[in-house]
Amino acid sequence: METIRRAVRPKWILLDADGVLQAPERPFVAALDQIAGEAARAWLADTFRGDGLVITGKREALPALEDFLHSVHAEADSREVYARLWERVTLHDDVFALVDSWRASGRRVALTTNQDPGRARYMRSVLNFDERFDRSYYSCDIGAGKPSARYFEHVLADLRIRPDEAVFIDDVETNVASARALGIEAHRWQHGDELTALARYVKASPDDSLIATPS
Incomplete structure (x- = not known):
C-alpha cells in the first residue's frame, strides 16, 4: 500500500x-594576479579566511589591500582596485x-x-x-x-x-x-x-x- x-x-x-x-564581474584571483603577481593568491586566501581580521570585522579590507599592493611594489591605486574587484558584481x-x-x-x-x-x-x-x-x-x-x-x-x-x-x-x-x-x-x-x-x-x-x- x-x-x-x-x-x-x-x-x-x-x-x-x-x-x-x-x-564578481572579474574573478578575484585572476584579476589580482594581473595587478600584483603570483603573491595575490596566497594573500587573498590568508586575508579573507573565515577567522581572519578582515572577515570578522576587526580590520577594513581597503587598508589591508593598500599594504599588500605596497609590499609587492604594485603601481595601482588601492581604492580603484577595491572598487573594480569587490564592488563590481x-x-x-x-x-x-x-x-x-x-x-x-x-x-x-x-x-x-x-x-x-x-x-x-x-x-x-x-x-x-x-x-x-x-x-x-x-x-x-x-x-x-x-x-x-x-x-x-x-x-x-x-x-x-x-x-x-x-x-x-x-x-x-x-x-x-x-x-x-x-x-x-x-x-x-x-x-x-x-x-x-x-x-x-x-x-x-x-x-x-x-x-x-x-x-
Missing part, C-alpha cells in the same frame, strides 16, 4: 551571497526571483555571508541586499565567519530556532559541512547548477510530496 509523507518545510532558509546570489536575478517568490508565499529567508566591512556596507547601501531578505547576517558584524560553529550558532540564537528548523545553502563545501555538523540541513549549490535543485533543497518545489512504498 502506498503511503504519502509530506516534506517538512524549514522555518528559515539561509542563503550565502557570493557564488549563490552574486558573483553581477547579481543573479534568477535566484533573487526565487527569493522574492518564497518571501511572497510566506517563507522566511536570511542572508548568511562572509564579508569584509566595506563590502558589507556596499551590499547594504548600494545593492540594497537587506531589503531583499527578512534578516541579514554579515560575518564582519558578528565577529565570526563561516565555517566556524560560532557563526551558525549566532544565527540560530538570533532567529530563536533549533538547527533542524533551518536549511542552509552555500557554494563552499567546508561551510556546508560545518552547518551539517551542528544539525542544520545544508546543501552545496552554486549559480549555474539547476534552479530546480535549489527549490527542492528548500522544499519550495510545486509538488514537494515524498512518496514511499513500504517493502
Whole structure:
C-alpha cells in the first residue's frame, strides 16, 4: 500500500551571497594576479579566511589591500582596485526571483555571508541586499565567519530556532559541512547548477510530496 509523507518545510532558509546570489564581474584571483603577481593568491586566501581580521570585522579590507599592493611594489591605486574587484558584481536575478517568490508565499529567508566591512556596507547601501531578505547576517558584524560553529550558532540564537528548523545553502563545501555538523540541513549549490535543485533543497518545489512504498 502506498503511503504519502509530506516534506517538512524549514522555518528559515539561509542563503550565502557570493557564488549563490552574486558573483564578481572579474574573478578575484585572476584579476589580482594581473595587478600584483603570483603573491595575490596566497594573500587573498590568508586575508579573507573565515577567522581572519578582515572577515570578522576587526580590520577594513581597503587598508589591508593598500599594504599588500605596497609590499609587492604594485603601481595601482588601492581604492580603484577595491572598487573594480569587490564592488563590481553581477547579481543573479534568477535566484533573487526565487527569493522574492518564497518571501511572497510566506517563507522566511536570511542572508548568511562572509564579508569584509566595506563590502558589507556596499551590499547594504548600494545593492540594497537587506531589503531583499527578512534578516541579514554579515560575518564582519558578528565577529565570526563561516565555517566556524560560532557563526551558525549566532544565527540560530538570533532567529530563536533549533538547527533542524533551518536549511542552509552555500557554494563552499567546508561551510556546508560545518552547518551539517551542528544539525542544520545544508546543501552545496552554486549559480549555474539547476534552479530546480535549489527549490527542492528548500522544499519550495510545486509538488514537494515524498512518496514511499513500504517493502
